[in-house]
Amino acid sequence: MLASLTRHYHKLKENNAFRILLHPRVLANYHRYQKEQRERPLVMRSHPTGVEIELTNRCNLACVQCLRSQGLKPYRLGQMEFETYQRILEQFPWVINLSLNGFGEALMYPRFFDVVEYTRRKRPWCKIGIYSNGMLLHTERAERLISCGLTELNVSIDAALPETYCKVRRGGQLPVVHQNVRNLIRVRQRSRSRFPLIGLNFVLLNENEGELVTFVEQAADLGVDFINCITYAGYDWGFQNRRTVDSYRRELDAAAQRMEQLGIRCRSFPSDDLSWADPDRPFSCPFFWGENFRVTFSGEVTLGCCTPFKEMYTYGNLLEQPFEQIWNNAAYQRNRALAKQHIVPNPVCASCDRFSKRFFQLHGSLSAETPTAPGSPDGTH
Ligand SMILES: C[S@@+](CC[C@H](N)C(=O)[O-])C[C@H]1O[C@@H](n2cnc3c(N)ncnc32)[C@H](O)[C@@H]1O
Ligand code: SF4
Ligand code: SF4
Numbered sequence: 078m079l080a081s082l083t084r085h086y087h088k089l090k091e092n093n094a095f096r097i098l099l100h101p102r103v104l105a106n107y108h109r110y111q112k113e114q115r116e117r118p119l120v121m122r123s124h125p126t127g128v129e130i131e132l133t134n135r136c137n138l139a140c141v142q143c144l145r146s147q148g149l150k151p152y153r154l155g156q157m158e159f160e161t162y163q164r165i166l167e168q169f170p171w172v173i174n175l176s177l178n179g180f181g182e183a184l185m186y187p188r189f190f191d192v193v194e195y196t197r198r199k200r201p202w203c204k205i206g207i208y209s210n211g212m213l214l215h216t217e218r219a220e221r222l223i224s225c226g227l228t229e230l231n232v233s234i235d236a237a238l239p240e241t242y243c244k245v246r247r248g249g250q251l252p253v254v255h256q257n258v259r260n261l262i263r264v265r266q267r268s269r270s271r272f273p274l275i276g277l278n279f280v281l282l283n284e285n286e287g288e289l290v291t292f293v294e295q296a297a298d299l300g301v302d303f304i305n306c307i308t309y310a311g312y313d314w315g316f317q318n319r320r321t322v323d324s325y326r327r328e329l330d331a332a333a334q335r336m337e338q339l340g341i342r343c344r345s346f347p348s349d350d351l352s353w354a355d356p357d358r359p360f361s362c363p364f365f366w367g368e369n370f371r372v373t374f375s376g377e378v379t380l381g382c383c384t385p386f387k388e389m390y391t392y393g394n395l396l397e398q399p400f401e402q403i404w405n406n407a408a409y410q411r412n413r414a415l416a417k418q419h420i421v422p423n424p425v426c427a428s429c430d431r432f433s434k435r436f437f438q439l440h441g442s443l444s445a446e447t448p449t450a451p452g453s454p455d456g457t458h
Contacts, residue, residue: 093228093272097173097202106171110367117366119413120405124171125367131179131374132157132186138210138248140235142282142309145180146247156181157374159188161396165372166199168400174204179371184213190225197226204228208278212249214257219264227273231305232258235280237291245284258299276303276344281328283319289332297339305345306332310429359419362426365412367404378403390425 089095097103110123133156139146157165169175175196177183184207186192196205206229214222214232222230234254236242242251262275277296279289289306296304308325309318329347336343364370364380371379376396393403403409415422 091274092174092204094173094202094204100202103171103173103202107173114363114366114368117413117417119410119417121366124169124400124404125370126172127174127176127367127369128169128172129176129178129369129371130157130162130165131181131371132162132177132183132189132192134179134181134374135185136180136182136210137185137212138182138246140210140233140246141244141284142235142280143180153375155374156186157376159191161376162192163195165376165395166196168395172200172203175200175206177205177207179373181374182210182213183207184209184218190221193225193227206231206273208233210246210249211254211257214254214261216260219261220268222261222273223265223268223270229276230261230273231276231278232301233278233280234292235278235282236285237288237295241285241288245282255295255299258301262300274302276305277301278305278307281306281308281320281325281347286320286324287328289328290335293332293335293339293341297341303342303344304336306343306347307345308347360416360421360426361419362416362429365409365416390423 089097097107106123107126110121110126113121113123134145135154135156136143136145166172177186177189177192183189193205196203205227207227208231211232211234232254233246234242234251235245236251239251242249242254258275258277265271265273265275277292277299279285279292281289285292293304306329325347333343333346335341369380372395373379376394377391378393378395378400379391392408393406395403412422421427
């Protein structure tokens, strides 16, 4: 009981979200949603509490690991009208964790600050976060980034050496990003603000093997609040994994030790249990119950990881139907039912490494297999 209270206290503090206590219906939805996440019914009575809204899928970089760089088609580029954003937010009255991301760079969105300020007014209890490549955090934007109401900024770096960074985050420059982060922390200190919390993100890739420990040291030197370390989520196209479970383990162990020595907090770290890498693990994906889902710039409801396939796999469009109708429609119920039986509902999921996890097998027998095409257009994903 005490542990649970302490945990909740820290979570609220970290998200600057004590105001949620003034909104009992938001809290009630949160509790019901937690329960339904565990039970996994076909029809959900609660709303998801976390939503990603893609303001734009345009980007100033072309990162090697990013699905938008891998030539996946069809994939239309565009950005959301501000009024569309307002209409969409209206449909999520219970959201407590909002991410303004998609497959693009949120800071390229011309009315980014208007969106954050509007959201802060409408959902004062809400955590509002973004991932950014950090190239556009110019000095003149820093002040507004601190004051607009953003609670979390994750800067994606994925490398410790400038040469590696250039190979991975094509079009960016590591010294510029480091300088931008340093400057932003200085401005935040000057304005005596705790928010946004600033973190650095590292995706473990072929290209950056062996650089995680140095990345941890750089994060400590920059003085960020936390780091995230995540594994690559891929499909079967255009990517040959050279990493092995052992290489992951060695690097993660060394990084964990260094984090402890330097007192660096890691918010997301691949679990010690790498059993997800086992290709025989039964299919199970929580995304069908809303653990992660996204509204694209054009209003399509997709599952976060699979957004590039939205032209084929959308659950519905929020500009045409209310969320209530989409959330428990036939497509959602079908996929929930199949996932509960550990049946992969469509070819995109079959080729997804995130939960079916053929990642480490691409070396071996499966690498010779013909890649699966991006799904039949059965409109179910
Ligand atoms: C898609 S990006 C969008 C936000 C922003 N443009 C950025 O780079 O942070 C969000 C995060 O997803 C990560 N990402 C991209 N492709 C990935 C993949 N295949 N597996 C895991 N993470 C990936 C990026 O490195 C980044 O940290
Ligand atoms: S900066 Fe972000 S959205 Fe742009 S290509 Fe890189 S990972 Fe993808
Ligand atoms: S299994 Fe399917 S729904 Fe789940 S993350 Fe992969 S592609 Fe998305």
